[in-house]
Amino acid sequence: MTNERNSARWLQRGGWRGVACLAVLLVAGAAQADGDPAAGKRVFARCQSCHQVGPSARNLVGPELNGLIGRTSGTVAGYAYSPALTDAGIVWDRDAIAAFVKNPQGFAKGTRMASPGPLKPADVDNLIAYLATFAADGGAAQ
Numbered sequence: 001m002t003n004e005r006n007s008a009r010w011l012q013r014g015g016w017r018g019v020a021c022l023a024v025l026l027v028a029g030a031a032q033a034d035g036d037p038a039a040g041k042r043v044f045a046r047c048q049s050c051h052q053v054g055p056s057a058r059n060l061v062g063p064e065l066n067g068l069i070g071r072t073s074g075t076v077a078g079y080a081y082s083p084a085l086t087d088a089g090i091v092w093d094r095d096a097i098a099a100f101v102k103n104p105q106g107f108a109k110g111t112r113m114a115s116p117g118p119l120k121p122a123d124v125d126n127l128i129a130y131l132a133t134f135a136a137d138g139g140a141a142q
């Protein structure tokens with residue numbers, strides 16, 4: 001029997017469905033690699049004494065973190081930042097957030113944010129995935 005016939009039979013038996021399933025799993029797997037928002041919510045407990053997110057988020061010890069990804073450092077209205085963040089003009093992308101939470105002083109020398117303590121790389125990925133769910137107005141990001 002030729003390979004061609006084998007694959008024709010396999011297709012008839014619905015083997016293609018398996019391929020479609022695998023493709024869906026691969027896509028889901030790729031999204032997972034970017035972090036899990038539900039797990040990130042638990043990591044955010046480490047930030048919550050100083051930061052809020054969501055529709056009613058206010059500035060506390062630190063500024064509110066809605067719409068953080070893509071935001072320029074030091075730009076939340078009504079929050080008195082240190083010059084370390086206003087002068088730096090950091091754009092908060094994933095890498096910048098990861099570097100800052102791992103070592104605030106190392107990334108933005110002179111910042112008033114203290115280190116939130118050691119975070120595993122997976123914690124950081126999950127945390128960023130959670131923060132990415134909030135649009136600038138605190139609603140759900142698209």
Ligand code: HEC
Binds near residue numbers: 051061113
């Ligand atoms: C003990 C209080 C405290 C904790 C805990 C804390 N932060 Fe901060 N954070 C601050 C302060 C204060 C600032 C402003 C620093 C400045 O002006 O230099 C800040 C600033 C930031 C900024 C910059 C925001 C902007 O608008 O430029 C980010 C991002 C941030 N924090 C993320 C986090 C995350 C994520 C966590 C949890 C892992 C966390 N912080 C935990 C106090 C805290």
